[in-house]
Amino acid sequence: MPVATNRQPENVSVPTPSPSTKRPPRPKRKGKNFAQTHSKPLPLETHPLPAFHPSNPISLLRLAYTYLSHLLLAPSSHPIRPYSGYFSTETRSVHVTDPEHARALWEMGFFGKGTLSRSEPSWVERERARLMKDRGGGRKAAEDATKVRREERRMFKLERARVEAERIGRQRLVEEGKLDANDVLDDDEKDSSIEAAETVIEPTQSDALATDHRSPNEALNGIFVDEKTIVNDRTLDESLLQNHDSRTQLLEPKTDATPNTATETAPPSQDDTDLCIQDQEHLQLTLEEAFFLSYGLGVLNIYPSSPPETYFPWSIPEPYTNIELFEFFSQYSHFPPSPTPAVDPDDPFLLNYVAYHHFRSLGWVVRPGVKFGIDYLLYNRGPVFSHAEFAVLILPAYTERYWNTPGGRSRRRVWEQKDWWWLHCVNRVQSQVKKTLVVCYVDVPSPFDVDFDEPFDVGSILRRYKVREFVVRRWLANRMRD
């Protein structure tokens, strides 16, 4: 999950169609303003009319001016130069190698995934942060924040286990008569201090970098110094110290909480210019995402191979048409790719695309969900804003008469229904990660009566599918008694 990574404003120079939509320079602040960066839900521009306030007559003039100027010279929704991607047959995905294009597709609609990152293409930033660390500057990428958080959590657990062990040790000594019971009282006080440490740490779980790291640090530190002499396991002690050091190192640049150190960490943007890191990462689009960008939105041109080193305007190859893409993607959704141009109605690509398009066209941000054992995750607005609430599982439904004839049955790709154990597995995982399972049946039409050697109608094929969703949740009888 992308967290608080400061990004340079110059990276933002997305191919914008008109100068009027150019963003103002972002104010310097810690953490991204996600609402601003991701204000557009799709990589398209809209041109709303300014609002008319009856109390402000001048706003009518603005409205009229904007309206007339749009009449004379209608601005376009699409970027002047379409984004370009390259269909990689080896990975069966579409690569967007231009960093500006990759950035634009990520920011507007959360398409694709950085090949060297978890989701947002942030490899350059992480690399810069890593190199900057030696110079005392640098910033955090999402992955760094995760690292810090995990380290903190680990320290907390070690500390808790240690205090618990100590408490038991004391109790035993008291029972053996070697220790006065009054000492145990002290012990309890320490327990409460641990509780305090816990309550301070918890908020940092929810927001690793935005909150102040100093206070849990100190809280832990205090206990740490206090008790260090009692710890008799030397190796553990050392490992704790090591970890502690590495943690403080990681936390070093994050000092905006204390005013005196905030001035010391100069804005590292000057240093950034020294670091010239070649971006080795590209954006990787799944076939469904690529087809949606090309067929649905028309903002992506997909070329057959990777771009030549130097190319002249006359040597640019023609991008695929959507009809060609439809066929290719269907073929390449099998492994090995199916050799015939004919497209089966229950191709994995088609089933996925139908569901993908359906949810995208309703305004959801749809991202692959293989991590959770499902097909798609549905985000409201995007992954940086909130967790996905719904997890979509696609099941083909063969309700057409054709699929129930003996011939049709043998052509089904999915032979038998899954068993209940499988569904419970999937559902358990979703409730563990607090998501709601949506079983999405895609009603598969009978085979297309289409000559795939000729140009065919993609829309009429897609319209023959039908989706129907069911929300599946565990029903806990005990909790329903009220």
Add this chain to the structure above:
Amino acid sequence: MADADEDVIPQGGASAEETDLSDETQDFRFLATISREDAAVPKRGEKDFEPHATALQSNTLAASRQAMHNALSFQRVHPPKGHNIATYHPETNTSYVYDPKGPHFARMGHVKSARDDPLGNDEFRGQRMWLLPEEVLYLLERGSLDVRWPADDGEDGAMGLTMSLQGAYAMFIGDEEAHAGALTFERYSVFASLKRMGFTVLRAPSWSNPDLPPTRECFARPTTSRYPPWHIGLIDYYRPWLVVLSPSEPRPDREETAKGPLVRSRLYRSYDEIYRRLALIPFHDPAKQSGPIHYDADLDSDSDSEYDPNQSLCITYHVWKPGSQTYKKSAPGPPDFRIAVVNARETTVPTLEQLSHLMDTVPFDPPVESAQLYQKLRHGYKNVILAIVDQGVVSYLRVAEAAFGREKLYERRGKGPAGKRGGRGGRGRGR
């Protein structure tokens, strides 16, 4: 001993916890410790049950154990006043009891009308309460009922022999098919477990007849408009102006859908226009469904018997909450839940036809119009509870018809969740 926990924490390098949780390539060095002789299983988290060898712990444990024993050793008696004797009725595979006492019979058993009573309309008919097989079994199991075999002819007024628990299972479940009954062990498991939790459980009308035609309440009433009448007038009045201000083509033409893109390059006033152009895939709208769906597969199901097993799902039980105010034995009213019992070993995850057929038989229950988006989607337009029984272990799943297509998320943009980060607290559990 005190440090035993800490000993097993892998020292240096990546901890076992991190290796497990991270998405990165695993470092298997942590396995090296396991092959050593003194190695222990890596420990995680707190364990309540670990013995500390302190008197405090063992005392607490002993006290808790004693409390349990005290509770269990309490003497339970069957007061003669609450002793109910039922008689088995072999022809119907049910039982009857005269003037039963006890709280159970407020929500169980029924007196049959003169026409239906197998024993005829004698003077005891009003006191004779008939119990269904699952009700007899349940009461017998919990010791509230004494079931007798029918007395031999000739000895008038004499009691028959007591039916054992094994005998009851053999008759009411094992012999049920011979009596054209529909009680299976799966159904009984669900009945008994819900009953034990205090629910009121009744057989649904589709208990033994899964092909009951759906009633009118199963479907949405046809509505003319989603706007109140005055609203329509307002929209009609302003429509010309709206058209002038935002010249929109809501639908892409045939050429565009055939070759794409659906959204062509031109001036758009809002993203709503773009999303409306993207709408392409048909979806099932339960609010517009006015009758059961007949799939083609249903029509020629006789073409191949192997693909049409007895898999049709049907509502088995109607269930009321324990504190239900609406339930009356004479007129139960609409149930709180509808439960379909499914055998986990003999059926699979339902196909769309099966699920659709089941959904056609439950009433239309739309979410509250003003509810939050996620709640509305989770509530769904129709819902049913599947009780999946695997050899007596019951797992309940609530299946609801969601209809995402009815909730246009893009129209809610702006009033959705604010741009706060982290959503539901606690990041790191996957997004």
